[in-house]
Amino acid sequence: MNFVVKQCKKCKEIMGACRPESLIHTANNCNGELEELNISGDELSIIEDISTDKDFIQAMIDLKENDIIEYNIKISQFKTQLQQQKSSKAQTDNTPRCPHCKSTNIKPISTINRGASIAMWGMFSKKINKSFECKNCGYTW
Secondary structure, eight states, X not given: OOOEEEEETTTOOEEEESSTTOOEEOGGGOOEEEEEEEEEHHHHHHHHHHOOOHHHHHHHHHHHHHOHHHXXXXXXXXXXXXXXXXXXXXXXXXXXXXXXXXXXXXXXXXXXXXXXXXXXHGGGOTTTTOOEEETTTOOBO
16 A cells, blocks of 8 residues: 655645656646655555544654654554554454344343243244343344
8 A cells, every 4th residue: 555645735635646647736626736745655544544634644744754753653653553443343343232223232041031931922922033132122133
C-alpha cells in the first residue's frame, strides 16, 4: 500500500496519488498544483485510521518535518493502538449474540430447564431444539 502522497497547494487536500506524474488537483475544479509530501502511504493510512480530521493529519505531517523522533514515537503508539483494537474486535466478533436483539447477555438453556418445559408444555414447548436464551428479550434459539 506504499504510494506517493501529495497535497494540493491551493486547497491543502491530501491524497494518495496512484499516478506519480499527476501534477494538478482537478477535483472540485480546484486546479491547484500538487506537491509530494515526505510521508509514505502506509504512514498516511495509519494516521487516517486514528483520525480523518484534516488538521490532525496536517499536524502529523508537520511533526514529521519538524521532529522525526517524536513523530516515530507517535506512529509506533498508533500502530500498537490499532493492533489492540483489531485484537479486541476479533475477540468480540466471536461472542455469541441474540439473533433478535443482538445482545451478548445470553445463557445456555440447561437440560433440566428444557426437560421441565417439555414436561409441562409437551410438543408446544418453546424450548424444544433450542440451546440459548437471551436474558434481555427472552428470545430462544
